[in-house]
Amino acid sequence: QTGSANTNPSDSADDEYITSVSIGTPAQVLPLDFDTGSSDLWVFSSETPKSSASGHVTYSPSKSSTAKKLSGSTWSIEYGDKSSSSGDVYTDIVTIGGFSVKTQAVESATKVSTQFVQDTVISGLVGLGFDVGNQVSPRPQKTWFSNAASSLAEPLFTADLRHQETGSYNFGFIDTSLAKGTIGYTPADGSEGYWGFTATGYSVGGAKLNRNSITGIADTGTTLLLLPDNIVDAYYNNVESAEYDDSQEGVVFDCSEDLPSFSFGVGGQTITISGDLLNLTPIEEGSSTCFGGLQSSADIGINIFGDVALKAALVVFDLGNERLGWAQK
Numbered sequence: 503q504t505g506s507a508n509t510n511p512s513d514s515a516d517d518e519y520i521t522s523v524s525i526g527t528p529a530q531v532l533p534l535d536f537d538t539g540s541s542d543l544w545v546f547s548s549e550t551p552k553s554s555a556s557g558h559v560t561y562s563p564s565k566s567s568t569a570k571k572l573s574g575s576t577w578s579i580e581y582g583d584k585s586s587s588s589g590d591v592y593t594d595i596v597t598i599g600g601f602s603v604k605t606q607a608v609e610s611a612t613k614v615s616t617q618f619v620q621d622t623v624i625s626g627l628v629g630l631g632f633d634v635g636n637q638v639s640p641r642p643q644k645t646w647f648s649n650a651a652s653s654l655a656e657p658l659f660t661a662d663l664r665h666q667e668t669g670s671y672n673f674g675f676i677d678t679s680l681a682k683g684t685i686g687y688t689p690a691d692g693s694e695g696y697w698g699f700t701a702t703g704y705s706v707g708g709a710k711l712n713r714n715s716i717t718g719i720a721d722t723g724t725t726l727l728l729l730p731d732n733i734v735d736a737y738y739n740n741v742e743s744a745e746y747d748d749s750q751e752g753v754v755f756d757c758s759e760d761l762p763s764f765s766f767g768v769g770g771q772t773i774t775i776s777g778d779l780l781n782l783t784p785i786e787e788g789s790s791t792c793f794g795g796l797q798s799s800a801d802i803g804i805n806i807f808g809d810v811a812l813k814a815a816l817v818v819f820d821l822g823n824e825r826l827g828w829a830q831k
């Protein structure tokens with residue numbers, strides 16, 4: 503068995519990717535953010551304060567004949583960017599890309615932070631990290647993919663995120679036609695709940711790869727490519743107008759700049775992010791100053807290969823073999 507779901511950028515900056523998920527009987531369809539950087543499936547619901555839920559599609563367990571309260575269970579989660587949510591737990595049928603998990607823990611939000619309240623294009627998250635990262639108490643729950651894995655043709659999924667066009671999450675199979683290059687595999691470390699791996703080096707503008715171990719995570723829930731300062735500086739030294747903007751908390755540059763590409767080595771392959779994928783967006787509507795897709799990870803203590811990097815590749819999240827596959831797109 504397999505599943506295949508389309509995913510779409512939420513806005514002109516590819517800030518997030520939205521995938522439709524069916525929950526309950528009859529199906530309630532919610533737009534959710536698939537996040538390999540976390541391990542909880544949570545949704546705005548009939549239990550979310552009306553003021554917070556305004557503008558969001560919500561899940562109502564009382565309207566689903568297959569919903570069951572997971573009595574005594576609660577959850578609370580805080581993300582790296584300090585956004586947070588919490589609530590109680592139901593189990594229900596959750597269908598993604600035509601594949602159904604019959605008894606999936608659906609975490610219903612009774613509290614959501616302002617970042618989520620304001621982000622009305624999504625109604626929650628589907629955590630695709632490792633089960634060890636799940637935040638349900640007293641008994642942690644499995645992710646949708648973990649529940650699905652044993653029934654899928656292969657215990658893996660792929661992410662094909664695209665700039666300003668429809669991409670896909672495929673479950674149980676690899677559509678190699680989505681990639682130009684060969685898939686290179688590298689061990690994945692799931693001990694922290696993330697999909698951790700080590701890149702072998704980097705280069706700017708197509709130069710020879712600098713050998714340099716970069717340990718980080720493959721995170722569909724983070725917009726940016728966040729790397730150490732020495733690499734960020736090496737890149738922006740090639741961008742004439744680049745400067746750090748305190749108010750934007752990142753490097754900005756003239757939108758007219760012709761940005762160099764950025765490459766990293768992984769699994770014996772080289773993934774090259776084109777310059778235009780590294781120009782994320784004007785800092786404000788109509789501004790001629792643009793915000794960089796590559797930013798420093800110095801303040802967060804972990805390197806994150808977020809959507810800016812993932813967009814350049816077909817990425818295989820291979821649970822069965824505890825490995826990550828990367829192929830140039």
Ligand SMILES: O=C(Cc1ccccc1)Nn1cnc2ccccc21
Nearest residue numbers: 537539540581582583585723724802
């Ligand atoms: O939180 C982050 C990025 C981040 C910022 C600062 C420090 C460490 C990490 N990503 N993320 C990954 N999944 C998310 C889900 C919601 C919000 C942000 C999410």
